[in-house]
Amino acid sequence: MRSIPLHSSAHSVLIDITQRVQTELEQSGVGEGVCFVHVPHTTAAVVVQENADPDVPHDILATLERLVPWQGPYRHGEGNAAAHVKAALVGSSVAIPVHEGHLGLGTWQAIFFCEFDGPRGRQVHLQVVAAI
Amino acid sequence: MRSIPLHSSAHSVLIDITQRVQTELEQSGVGEGVCFVHVPHTTAAVVVQENADPDVPHDILATLERLVPWQGPYRHGEGNAAAHVKAALVGSSVAIPVHEGHLGLGTWQAIFFCEFDGPRGRQVHLQVVAAI
């Protein structure tokens, strides 16, 4: 299992980790298969989305905040219930196909670590599995 | 493929299945790889979230009910359209990295079966894939 350490610099932010995942993938030596990115936190998530226009990550965060506002009728006593709910909606892992040693992402796709309760030190875990 | 039978005891409930998945993982003999948990139902889902505070699962269910209320302008004639939509939002599978024979979950992470239209007999399917 490979790990990538991160530091999120804001309360809510999407961090493009595509290049760092690609670097780890190359070190795995897998040519054809699947690369898994897992977030071992419960107030953060991971998503594949567009990185060409920074307004796209902005709109994703703003819409999540509209649907699951930070202040709300939550019971969880730590005050960050919204971050848990957002993480549950977006998800804790993504699977990216690997082709010819590269992440099989579309032209506009990037892998984003999603921070919903930062700033914090964080990490993502990777496993790369080979196809036959 | 391995299966875990479940019985959900309420209409909407999150059931912690981490220990049962870990037991199946150990029987697979895989040390490094990925463990997949798939829900073969369309009104249930699976999510990785915090299990330390039962208010977190409560807040997830309550927020989903606020966003996708049971009663609403749905067409599906069986009366459980909201459960299908919630399942689509949360997702039918999770991928957990496996490291040294254990689920590579974070300190606060657990695997929850998400029942949105219970109580019912249910099951989850597992496949464990080895990394090179």
Next chain:
Amino acid sequence: MRSIPLHSSAHSVLIDITQRVQTELEQSGVGEGVCFVHVPHTTAAVVVQENADPDVPHDILATLERLVPWQGPYRHGEGNAAAHVKAALVGSSVAIPVHEGHLGLGTWQAIFFCEFDGPRGRQVHLQVVAAI
């Protein structure tokens, strides 16, 4: 990596691709493992849901449109921010267990390509990984 070309015939539509994925799976020769379906687009997604009643896909699309309306306070200049947000919520990939050479789906489950900004030519990518 295998590819399936698609053409979406409406702005928002769920397209059942189960049979096409099963055909590709059979050509892979894998008997036990996991089949990954990845959408290389940022305004489309993939989900496992019921295909018996076409009202279920309808209710999913209608609820997503209610939660993330096409017209809204978005910044993204191309006018399709809602499609990006919907794709982020539903997800870019699914993992389906493979058992005895078949997709290990439940009785009512199908794999749907989710178009949120069509009509367009699209594709999905597949990788099949064998369990030990």
